[in-house]
Every structure is written in structure tokens, then in C-alpha cells.
Amino acid sequence: MTQSRLLDRSRRAVWHPCTQMKSHESLPLVPITRGEGVWLYDDNGRRFLDGVSAWWVNLFGHCNPRINDAICEQLETLEHVMLAGFTHAPVVELSERLSALTGHQLGHAFYASDGASATEIALKMSMHAWRNQGETGKDRFISLAGSYHGETVGALAVTDVHLFRDAYAPLVRAGTVVPSPDARQAEPGETDTDVAERAAQALEHYLAEHHDEIAALIVEPLVQGAVGMAMYHPHYLRRARELCDTYRVHLIADEIAVGCGRTGSFFACEQAGIWPDMMCLSKGISGGYLPLSLVLSTDAIYDCFYDDDVHRGFLHSHSYTGNPLACRAALATLDIFKADDVIHTNKARAELLGDATREAFAEHPAVRHLRQRGMIVAFDVDTVEREFSQRFFAAGLDQGVLLRPIGNTVYFMPPYIVEADDIAHLVRGAAAALKHCIG
């Protein structure tokens, strides 16, 4: 009874994100009271294995003792201070360590709270950097078909997901969309490198004509998450880097979802052997604990703003910029990467996840394009069922797994602490949910 009261109160008072609220007339909200490791618990003793890392943010499980301790310790000394005119050890240390992780290619960290803010910062920084160099015409942006870089009005300019953008079209100064290197688009006989090259040629064609008005190309390196885990060959990133250099256009890597080890390397760009001019991080950077985002940039970008004239500075801010608690959570997260050699140990974990998925689904008559990049495994389901995603989600909950397909794409993106039996539970739950939905 208390539970249904809570659900009613939530529906009345809480406007839930990315949700048609009326759908909760038939699809109940899930009340979570507690999290531990890969599990989320409701107050009826049900538990769900978090197969989507709490919307792609959690890296080392819920209520991780090491991150909890770091935050508690920070809480005893400094909860927050403004970052304009002030500084503190956690933000300095985090900036230095992230710089070191990029081999000091991206040595300047600008902070915000959410991913979309990081996108907006990168767009503003790019355009302003050109302007400070006297190039006032370079104020437009390019993104990939199916791109997702957040949902604030500025970020929607480079987000090519119609469901999120169309209603707000009059507010949005939409950028140009160029073909995605999505490997699923391979024609018969084409490899994923061929698809990447084809997309790079389309980019080249566009830049050759329009580079004078383009400030930056923004990409989700290797995996376009929100469109349905579209994966592509690193060749595209290498070509994009070359083309951006040739045509004097910034390359912005949005590693909000793919950074922090998700694709098998700490940064996805490492797999292409390139560095962008600016890189956005959020989601996993705080271990999935607190809102924290940042934009890392090169010396060349930073130097465009360094001047006696205040107007040439980057005059952007958010109240919680560089929050010490969030930075400490991030430092504890980086400590775990180092102490547990996570990038290395995740290789075996990713192999288990991939093998188990292939074994359960590769031969399934409705499964298409089973694919993997590091700790992300996905496949498409050939069905005309319009409510597939919601039905699969609900059926998964009945099996004790939290999986939330994007359209017809089922994906696994678990925290980096899943063990073999967790993976077996996840895959078994998904198989049962699929059977429930399409027979």
C-alpha cells in the first residue's frame, strides 16, 4: 500500500524525464529503495540486475564502498565553493590526472554539471576560438546522422534524433548532418572500413565546399549511443582528424557515453590513435554518483582565449562548476581504474559478455547485426511490434533484469563489476523477455 501511494505521489509531483507521463497509467514506475553492486532493490524484495548502468553512468556498481568513502571524507572538509576566483585540491588533481591520461594533449579542463552543458561549452568554445583569431564566419557545426549530444536548445543543434528535436525546431539553429559511418550500412561485399571511408568522403565533399563557415565537427567516437548503439570503424575518426586539419575545422569528441573505459580503452579516441581539439566527458566520470561534466581542450584552443582583454576570455559558468564532492567521486573512480587495472581486466569481462550474447542470440531468427565494442553489446530485433521496447523492458523486470531497448535495439551496458553469473543472469533474462515479446 505504501508502495502504490509512493507511485501515485511520484506521478503527481515528479515530472519524469524522457517520458509521456500518461504511459504510467498502464506501465507502473519502479520504486527503488536500495542499490548494491550490480543490483537495484525495490521495497517488495524484488531485485533487478542493472544492465544499463543506470543510464550509462555507473561504472563500479551502486553504493561502491571506495567511492562512498571518498565522498564522505570530502564531505567532512569542503562540500562546495565557487570556482571563479577560487580553487581546491580535488578540482586541480582531477584536471591534472585527466590531462595526463591524454598524454597532456588536452591539458585544460573546463567544468560543468551535465553532458548537454559540456556539449554547449564545446560549441561555444569552438566558435569563440575562431572569432578570437579573426575568423568571424566560422559559426556552424557538423554532426553525424543519428547523432546525440544532449537535449538543451544549443545541444539540439547537433542532435539528429527527430523525436527529441522536431517539436523545438523553431528554437534550434540546426547544424549540418553528414552520413554516419554506422557499420550496419555495409553494402554486400563492403567491410566496415569501406563504410567508414564512404562516410569520410561525404564529409570531405561537404568540407571542401563549406569549410569557411564551419567551426567544428562533433562526433561520438566509435559508438553512437542514443540512436541505438551504432558502431563504426576507427578509420572514420582518423580520416575526420585529417580532414578537420586540412580544412581548419575543430574536431570535438563527445566521449560522454563512450569515455571512461566503455569501449575498451579509457578514451574511445585512443583506438583510432587520434586526439580531438576538445573532448566532452560526463556520465561515468564521477562513477555514476554525482552530476559532473567537463570539456578538455588543447593548448592551441586555450591560447586563443588567453589575453589581457576580458572579452577574449571564455566567460561561461555554472553555479556548481567543479563541485568538490563530484570531483572527489571522480578521483576515487580514477583510483579504481588504476588499482584494479580495469582497462586490462575488462577485456576478459567484455569477452564473457560478448560470448554469452552470441551464444544466446546469434542464431535467433529475429536477431540482426549482433555487435560489440568493449563493454557494449547490442543487437537489433526484426519485429513490427510497435511497443517492443516497453514490452521488453517490462518483461525484463519480471526476469529480474533492467534492460531498456532503444527502439528495436537490445543492448547490454553493465557496470564493470559484472561477474560470469551476473552475465548469465542478464542474458537469460533478455532471452526470456525476447521470447515473451516476439515468441
Ligand SMILES: *Cc1c(COP(=O)(O)O)cnc(C)c1O
Ligand atoms: C547522455 C549523453 C549526452 C547528454 O548528457 P546529459 O548529462 O544527459 O545532458 C551527450 N552526449 C552523449 C553522447 C550522451 O550519451
